[in-house]
Amino acid sequence: MSKSNxxxxxxxxxxxxxxxxxxxxDAKDRDFWLRWRAGVMFGAIGFLTFHFFAVAIDAAGKPxxxxxxxxxxxxxxxLGILFNEVLGKLVDRLFxxxxxxxxxxxxxxxxxxxxxxxxxRFEEAVDWFAAAVMADPTDWEAQARLVEIxxxxxxxxxxxxxxxxxxxxxxxxxxxxxIQTALNLGEEWEQLDHPERAIFxxxxxxxxxxxxxxxxxxxxxxxxLGAM
Numbered sequence: 149m150s151k152s153n154x155x156x157x158x159x160x161x162x163x164x165x166x167x168x169x170x171x172x173x174d175a176k177d178r179d180f181w182l183r184w185r186a187g188v189m190f191g192a193i194g195f196l197t198f199h200f201f202a203v204a205i206d207a208a209g210k211p212x213x214x215x216x217x218x219x220x221x222x223x224x225x226x227l228g229i230l231f232n233e234v235l236g237k238l239v240d241r242l243f244x245x246x247x248x249x250x251x252x253x254x255x256x257x258x259x260x261x262x263x264x265x266x267x268x269r270f271e272e273a274v275d276w277f278a279a280a281v282m283a284d285p286t287d288w289e290a291q292a293r294l295v296e297i298x299x300x301x302x303x304x305x306x307x308x309x310x311x312x313x314x315x316x317x318x319x320x321x322x323x324x325x326x327i328q329t330a331l332n333l334g335e336e337w338e339q340l341d342h343p344e345r346a347i348f349x350x351x352x353x354x355x356x357x358x359x360x361x362x363x364x365x366x367x368x369x370x371x372x373l374g375a376m
Contacts, residue, residue, distance in 0.1 A: 187232030194224025228352065258290060270301040282316070288318040309336045316352070327353065327362055333370065347375045 206214035264273035274371030277294040298308045312333040330353040337346035350366045370376040
C-alpha cells in the first residue's frame with residue numbers, strides 16, 4: 149500500500165470516528181431536546197385527557213366538575229414545561245432504547261471524557277477513557293478515543309502501541325479501523341525494535357485479510373523482517 153493510500157485510509161477512518169463523536173457527544177443539547185419533548189408530550193396528553201373527561205362529565209349533567217376538569221386541562225401544558233427535566237429523565241429511563249438515536253448511550257457515557265479533552269486536560273482524559281474501558285471492555289469507541297488522544301497529544305510510543313493492541317482485541321471494532329490499527333501497530337513495533345511483536349501483528353492481519361493491497365503491503369513488511 150502506497151504512503152498516500154495509507155494516509156488517505158487513515159484520514160478516512162479518523163474522519164468517521166470524529167463524525168460519530170461530533171454527532172453524539174453534545175449530551176447537554178441532546179438532553180435539552182429530550183426534556184422539552186417529554187414536557188410537550190406530557191402537556192398534550194394531559195390536556196386531551198382532562199378535556200375528554202370535562203366533556204364527558206358535562207354531558208352527564210355536572211357542569212361544576214366539568215369546569216374543574218377544563219381548568220385542569222389548561223394547566224397540563226404549564227406543568228409539562230415546569231417539570232420538563234424530571235419528565236425527560238423519566239422518559240429516558242423508561243423508553244430510552246426506543247426513542248433515542250443509536251449511539252446515544254455511548255455519547256452520554258463519554259461526555260465527561262470529551263469535556264476533559266475540550267478543556268485540554270489530556271492526562272485526565274486519558275485516565276478517564278482508560279477507566280471507561282476497564283468498566284466496559286466491549287466499549288471499542290472509548291478504546292479508539294483513548295488511542296486517538298495518545299497519538300495526538302502525547303509522545304509515548306510504548307503506551308500507544310499497547311493501547312492499539314487492546315483495540316485490536318476489542319469486539320465490535322469496524323473492519324476498516326481494525327485493519328488500519330493493525331498496520332499502524334505493526335509499524336510501531338518495528339520502530340520500537342520489537343520485530344517479533346510486529347511479525348505477530350502482521351500475521352494476525354494477514355490471517356484476517358489474505359487478499360488485497362493491504363495484504364500485499366503486509367507481505368512486503370514480513371519479507372523485510374525475514375518472516376516470509
